Amino acid sequence: MGSTSAAAGLLARQLKQMKNDKDIPGISCGLVDNNVFEWEVMLMINDDCKYYGGGFFRAVLTFPTDYPLLPPKMRFTTPIWHPNIYHPSGDVCISILHPPEDDKYGYETAAERWTPVQSPETILLSVISMLSSPNDESPANVDAAKMWREDPKEFRKRCRKIVRESLGDE
Template sequence: MANIAAARIQREFKEVVKSEEVERCKIKVALKNDMYNELEGTIAGPPDTPYAGGTFKLEIKIPETYPFNPPKVKFTTRIWHPNISSVTGAICLDILKDQWAAAMTLRTVLLSLQALLAAAEPDDPQDAVVAKQYKDCPEIFIKTARHWTNIYAGGPHRELDLENKITQVMGMGFDEGKARVALSSHNWDMERATENLLS
């Protein structure tokens, strides 16, 4: 890792670890190795969102060209959100692409990602299926996002009606993960989800 990038990320890492604001927002960062080029971030789902009570892990890779280029960040905890891929965890956020500025820091990135969970941008989606549900069926979106938060991020809210549908689809011989994705993607319509799994 280039010296400028290593020195800068070490300083920023300490800033995040010591920041009261970051601690108050329940954001953490940890080293994956001693090189400071791979970090693991953790952000808490913001209150009054379907992600509340969940803990989401992030993979953060620092390029050699940092801080002139943004870190590469993705969710390793599965999440149902218009701007985050429900399959790969890839994130659509302008500051991680063309709106990055060298003055931005790791703290900015982590706080921005937490803010994204509270204010989705469905018109610039990473996951078109989730964005469509967010816009067309907001109540179903909230239940689905809460369900995924409970299952994958340790969230407190169980959606028993949704869990029952997953159990029914599993009874047809499909595994739980595939059943959840098919039902989530088809607004929990059993018939459409099953057709999708059989096609």
């Protein structure tokens, strides 16, 4: 039980810090059902982002009770089309959310995977960066990766539609 309360205390401090930090534009966080292990996140994507700029995307971060030793899981609840986001579940596939162990496929180094120095802030900033620069070498959504590589115009068109939908315009 001690590690659970330590994790809860750490998460409460990290949430408070993120709410008070004005240097993180475009990220808003709060608790789901007053549960410190489940955060609702709103990402308001900067217009500089080629594909998702101007969009408002909701997601949930679910933290394990042994956080920060193990990473949280992140799932978009707003529909999103991206090579590194499973479709239709919205689960995010990014290296820093992979457990701190050797990659059985040899694709990632241990340094690219989760370490306890990561935080909700670094996760969300990495996901925003991922939205701008997909990793199509290890896609979670093979169809999105193929479209991104082979038909960038159609990929951009689909993303713009998703951005409009995220704003309630469609």
